Amino acid sequence: MAGAMSDVFSAVVGQEHAVGLLRHHAAHPVHAYLFVGPTGSGTAEGARAFAAALLCANQGCGECDSCRRVLSDSESDVTWVTRHGLNWSVSEFAEAERISRRRPLARFQIVILEDIQLSDGQTGKLLKILEEPPTNAIFILTAENLPESLVTVVSRCVEVPFVALSEEAIVDYLVRDGYATLAARAAAAAAAGDLRRARVLVRDRAFSDRVHLWQSLPDTLNGTHATSARVVKEIFEALDVAVEPLEEIQKEELQRLIDNAKSVGLRTVTGRKDIETRHKREVRRFRIDDLRFGLRSLADVYHQRLIAGLEGMGDKDPRATSQTQAAVTAIELISDTSQRLSVVNEELLLTNLIVHLANV
């Protein structure tokens, strides 16, 4: 396995088991794969690397023209099908099928669909494709989790599990990438196994200010409308700053794709519009994740108050019961807000939460 350290799979961090499976399958592929792993575990990087390995004469050397084309998303035999709405639609699955029936220029027609857990139970069409796949087609599906509705789809695929990265693995990666150990630790601790998020946070100079903003809320809120409105405004201003490092990373990645494409004689990246759609979706996703993280930091403060209140009740402190009750109410409100974040307008939700918290 000469050159294994620098081949296409080196982009897949901390997933030795998955990479081992994929190396094996690159030489003996079947028709369909399902990469299952939480956000930031690298399923997209895994899909790109595996596609490159499938088409490369050397199982993914990372250096040949074929590898370069795949790694720059410019290989015509590899298609990332775009999901336009919140969930996959039947017509998008039909589009995937149409692409899979194209005759490949080289060995395989590879079709990639990400986040297929977002299919709202409409997996019949997908299942049908997987039951009778075209001879040269290989499907790479990814999912963050496996809802009941996907059980039959799973049965048609080789499942490749991706694990949430350990804090240590993330710290190692960031330190190797040139960041100071202390900054790497803070980012890894806040990223909950999501390498992508850790890479954004480690560049984020306003990160600790944002944590402080959330944690100081219980003391800031005084029940006046003006204060609540100001706090909501501050949260969303901080959020706009928080996505800047992600947008920087996306710009760098797009540039790398373009450079890669140029190195094989292309003018630019073929699927540029789709890449931009994916980037916008990722930004939206990051905002939600960051709000959830903020809400968790806020809930921590009320948890501490709850514990202090319970201790006070033991000591027969007369204020302890109401303090405990207020903390419980606050924690419930925060948890409810966090759960509804991705389906309801977040500014509305947050405003509502802040107004209620000010009165507990």
Ligand SMILES: [Zn+2]
């Ligand atoms: Zn190659």
